[in-house]
Amino acid sequence: MRLSASLSFSLILVAIGAGLVPVIAIGFGQGYELSRLFDAYFFRVVTFTIVQATLSTVFSVLFAIPVARTLARRQFPGRGLVLRLFALPLALPAIVAILGIVEIYGRSGWLSRLTALELDIYGLAGILIAHVFFNMPLAARMMLVRLDQIAPESFRLSAQLGFGAGAFWRFIEWPAIRETLPGIASLVFLLCAASFATVLTLGGGPQATTLEVAIYQALRYDFDPARASLLSMAQLALCVPLVALTAAAAGRLQHAPALRAKARRFATDTAFSRLADGGILAVALAFVFLPLIALVLAGIGAPFAWSAIAGAMITSLFLAGGAMLLSLLLAWPLANAAARGSPLLTRLLSTAALLAFIVPPAVLATGWFVLALKAGDPPHLAPLLVIVMNALMALPFGLSVLTPAVSQSAARHDRLCAGLGLSGFARLRLIDLPVLARPLGLAAALSFAISLGDLTAITLFGSQDLTTLPALVYRQMGSYRLDAAAGSALVLAVFSTAIIAMAERWR
Amino acid sequence: MIRLDHVTFHYEDLRMEFDVAVAKGEFLGIIGPSGSGKSTLLNLIAGFESPAAGHIFIANREVTASPPAKRPVTMIFQDNNSFAHLDVWTNVALGLSPSLKLDADQRALINSALAATGLEAYARRKPGELSGGERQRIAIARALVRDQPVLLLDEPFTALGPKLRQDMLDLVVALHKSRGLTTLMVSHHPEDARRAADRTAFIANGRILAIAPTAELFAAARDPEITEYLGL
Numbered sequence: 001m002r003l004s005a006s007l008s009f010s011l012i013l014v015a016i017g018a019g020l021v022p023v024i025a026i027g028f029g030q031g032y033e034l035s036r037l038f039d040a041y042f043f044r045v046v047t048f049t050i051v052q053a054t055l056s057t058v059f060s061v062l063f064a065i066p067v068a069r070t071l072a073r074r075q076f077p078g079r080g081l082v083l084r085l086f087a088l089p090l091a092l093p094a095i096v097a098i099l100g101i102v103e104i105y106g107r108s109g110w111l112s113r114l115t116a117l118e119l120d121i122y123g124l125a126g127i128l129i130a131h132v133f134f135n136m137p138l139a140a141r142m143m144l145v146r147l148d149q150i151a152p153e154s155f156r157l158s159a160q161l162g163f164g165a166g167a168f169w170r171f172i173e174w175p176a177i178r179e180t181l182p183g184i185a186s187l188v189f190l191l192c193a194a195s196f197a198t199v200l201t202l203g204g205g206p207q208a209t210t211l212e213v214a215i216y217q218a219l220r221y222d223f224d225p226a227r228a229s230l231l232s233m234a235q236l237a238l239c240v241p242l243v244a245l246t247a248a249a250a251g252r253l254q255h256a257p258a259l260r261a262k263a264r265r266f267a268t269d270t271a272f273s274r275l276a277d278g279g280i281l282a283v284a285l286a287f288v289f290l291p292l293i294a295l296v297l298a299g300i301g302a303p304f305a306w307s308a309i310a311g312a313m314i315t316s317l318f319l320a321g322g323a324m325l326l327s328l329l330l331a332w333p334l335a336n337a338a339a340r341g342s343p344l345l346t347r348l349l350s351t352a353a354l355l356a357f358i359v360p361p362a363v364l365a366t367g368w369f370v371l372a373l374k375a376g377d378p379p380h381l382a383p384l385l386v387i388v389m390n391a392l393m394a395l396p397f398g399l400s401v402l403t404p405a406v407s408q409s410a411a412r413h414d415r416l417c418a419g420l421g422l423s424g425f426a427r428l429r430l431i432d433l434p435v436l437a438r439p440l441g442l443a444a445a446l447s448f449a450i451s452l453g454d455l456t457a458i459t460l461f462g463s464q465d466l467t468t469l470p471a472l473v474y475r476q477m478g479s480y481r482l483d484a485a486a487g488s489a490l491v492l493a494v495f496s497t498a499i500i501a502m503a504e505r506w507r
Numbered sequence: 508m509i510r511l512d513h514v515t516f517h518y519e520d521l522r523m524e525f526d527v528a529v530a531k532g533e534f535l536g537i538i539g540p541s542g543s544g545k546s547t548l549l550n551l552i553a554g555f556e557s558p559a560a561g562h563i564f565i566a567n568r569e570v571t572a573s574p575p576a577k578r579p580v581t582m583i584f585q586d587n588n589s590f591a592h593l594d595v596w597t598n599v600a601l602g603l604s605p606s607l608k609l610d611a612d613q614r615a616l617i618n619s620a621l622a623a624t625g626l627e628a629y630a631r632r633k634p635g636e637l638s639g640g641e642r643q644r645i646a647i648a649r650a651l652v653r654d655q656p657v658l659l660l661d662e663p664f665t666a667l668g669p670k671l672r673q674d675m676l677d678l679v680v681a682l683h684k685s686r687g688l689t690t691l692m693v694s695h696h697p698e699d700a701r702r703a704a705d706r707t708a709f710i711a712n713g714r715i716l717a718i719a720p721t722a723e724l725f726a727a728a729r730d731p732e733i734t735e736y737l738g739l
Binding site for chain 1: 553554555574575580581582584586588590592593601602605606
């Protein structure tokens with residue numbers, strides 16, 4: 001087990017090294033013609049990355065606070081369903097959600113038709129709407145977890161002391177939410193700073209480009225590895241401290257609210273507060289679910305490009321299946337080593353998994369791209385690179401499911417197995433696989449879903465001959481065939497939702 | 508002082524019924540197996556639970572439908588009696604005003620309550636920096652400033668060691684006597700009731716099976732269920 005863990009660990013390090021080393025080497029090799037690279041474009045991209053991520057974070061968190069408070073205060077039929085559906089924006093492939101947003105806020109979207117205004121979604125406004133759409137529900141769910149942890153005695157105490165809504169907010173709700181803010185804000189900022197699909201589809205030229213997308217453009221359009229290298233370093237400098245910050249704060253946060261019965265509240269309810277809460281809830285539900293509904297409606301009536309969809313579907317299945325397998329093969333020995341190793345080893349291994357987070361995919365791609373060119377750009381390399389990158393991107397999620405399950409099983413079974421002399425394949429077949437079937441299934445489904453929805457790796461390495469479903473949707477959007485894109489997106493959405501629903505059963 | 512008139516309450520499959528009166532100035536101990544309804548009895552009196560039927564009177568006033576803040580009651584829980592992010596002084600001050608708008612007299616009152624519970628040196632500390640016993644003193648100090656005639660204690664000292672539990676109990680008894688309170692205390696430890704209570708009630712399966720002067724209840728223990736519970 002130790003050997004396979006080291007192997008798994010080394011593979012990850014090699015993959016990341018192969019990304020980072022050429023990036024740095026090229027930079028130095030070309031002597032960083034700084035005057036050429038540090039131009040107005042570079043600073044514009046850096047500024048835009050920071051500004052949009054900051055604004056996205058502020059709006060997501062400000063919107064999430066009243067939503068989380070309302071969800072914590074109110075019991076209503078369908079509340080559990082709303083909480084589950086709040087996971088959808090991040091769980092669905094990004095391109096699907098983005099298309100839904102375009103169906104609402106785009107030039108010919110619902111809002112334009114309703115208000116007879118010429119709305120332009122492309123640019124900063126569109127990026128902000130999409131980022132808030134993705135991250136507000138996430139932030140609200142994380143705040144809700146904390147609000148649900150408020151001790152039942154606090155509700156009784158506040159009822160006994162005669163707290164009104166104001167005192168309740170001041171002494172109970174706000175302190176709980178405030179605790180979660182550093183972790184949530186740094187996570188949302190990180191997700192927005194590294195966001196690729198949103199900025200690629202909704203960003204408008206050099207005016208609205210982030211580092212991640214600029215790296216892609218430098219590689220795929222300008223064939224300028226030196227610029228990609230410099231942009232990569234800027235992206236690393238921005239993301240590494242944030243990942244450290246997020247990881248430090250994330251230990252204290254959970255993502256999914258428990259769907260248990262809630263502690264009894266003694267609400268100081270007024271007609272006004274009921275009305276206000278209802279309004280907040282209605283706005284939040286409309287904001288999150290209208291794009292999804294619009295997408296389904298547009299998709300149903302769409303002209304499906306079946307031959308293109310079928311081809312892309314097969315490619316998607318092949319790549320996502322490969323990434324899922326590779327991700328599980330990497331994760332299994334790591335989870336086992338972490339479950340039985342010293343605390344230091346456990347920390348080391350979880351850091352290794354986080355590396356895939358720390359090094360932005362576009363940066364990895366830069367290095368791999370350069371190495372592939374040096375090797376004469378061998379054919380059939382592109383699908384392999386997509387699989388490896390997706391496997392790395394899925395690894396932290398798979399590990400976060402597997403590690404606790406394996407630890408628990410190890411604590412329960414290790415001594416018994418040792419006593420019975422049960423080890424190796426026999427143990428795997430008789431003990432580990434049956435006991436860990438659900439977490440393994442969940443990890444597999446998560447990895448598959450993440451790879452299935454990926455637009456980053458496929459955009460960086462894909463081509464006309466290598467097109468997945470998300471890439472097809474993106475291409476159809478790019479050529480202004482929104483109706484065809486909606487059809488393909490609906491197929492992708494149904495496919496992903498089926499996998500997520502399957503995974504939910506194993507949770 | 509407190510009267511429950513055929514008060515019924517349903518918790519899962521258990522139907523509870525309480526019919527009991529407690530005199531002004533009395534200290535009633537409440538013992539019984541876990542899940543028997545001891546805490547529910549206090550929650551009904553404090554207004555944290557609403558009865559299915561029956562009437563609750565405190566100080567000759569019906570409070571069956573009153574919200575907790577409108578009842579002349581202070582309840583102390585086993586834990587989470589204080590807000591972790593507020594210092595001791597503020598935690599006690601909340602007993603006087605949820606908006607923390609206090610005049611000089613009220614400030615003096617808070618300071619004297621802290622002195623009476625031995626907390627004056629910790630006024631600016633957060634509850635997390637204090638020991639379990641000191642944290643429960645915050646709740647007692649708050650009860651002092653609230654100055655309500657009824658004090659309800661729900662296993663307040665269960666988490667503390669034997670010596671500390673006795674000391675805290677003695678503090679509560681002293682307070683009970685000097686303020687002329689009517690006190691109800693649920694305890695896991697029968698010896699707590701022995702030490703402090705004028706009368707003791709034994710609750711099982713949602714009913715008061717026996718209520719008698721403490722010494723009598725423990726000595727006689729006529730009921731086989733009580734004998735069984737006490738291990739006599």
